[in-house]
Amino acid sequence: MHYLGCSYGYLIFSYEEHCLLVNVYTGTKVKPPKLPPNNRLGYLCGIGILTAPLNSPNSRLLLCSKASMFEWQVGTNSWSEHPLALDRENIYQIVFFKGDIFVIDGLMRLHTIHLTPQFSMQEVAIKLEFAPLHSWLVVCGDMLLMVDQVLSYGELNGSVDTTIKVI
Missing domain, CATH: 2.130.10.10 (YVTN repeat-like/Quinoprotein amine dehydrogenase)
Incomplete structure (x- = not known):
């Protein structure tokens, strides 16, 4: 299934x-x-x-x-x-x-x-400042939010940081 x-x-x-x-x-x-x-x-x-x-x-x-x-x-x-x-x-x-x-x-x-x-x-x-990569709709009380995952790459050690951003 x-x-x-x-x-x-x-x-x-x-x-x-x-x-x-x-x-x-x-x-x-x-x-x-x-x-x-x-x-x-x-x-x-x-x-x-x-x-x-x-x-x-x-x-x-x-x-x-x-x-x-x-x-x-x-x-x-x-x-x-x-x-x-x-x-x-x-x-x-x-x-x-x-x-x-x-x-x-x-x-x-x-x-x-x-x-x-x-x-x-x-x-x-939708007016966006950037192209969404991994967006989700989230119901939060009486609001509907679009949340996006933003990836950024560390310059010194090559690490990947993840930030959740409400659109």
Whole structure:
């Protein structure tokens, strides 16, 4: 099985058309319906997140591949597939924050995704002083931060220093 992420206390795994959610505290397993064949989820190609706790009426499981986002409304028997327009880039990270879905793609571009009233995806312009190398979206209280790892090389001894910078 391929690890796709963790959310609301559940580890998210997939293998071919199968998906599995495992509660890290109780060991409880939830098996959503089978995914469409050839979904291209897998090692380094897929990522997943829950939009709310499983017992919430609006809970959805979102799984992303290079070409599509798969949406399962918890309790239903099928998946919806939404094409992603990312120039064949992987989704690097997905975060649910204050009712909005934010994703970073392989080129470190930030996008928002809306599921209702219909699926839409929009790139968010970011003003950066430098090209981000390893950025992560981090939810911190009521703020969404983009954090970047900055590498610097020591001139005297050739050492590498790592600094975390909030963008």
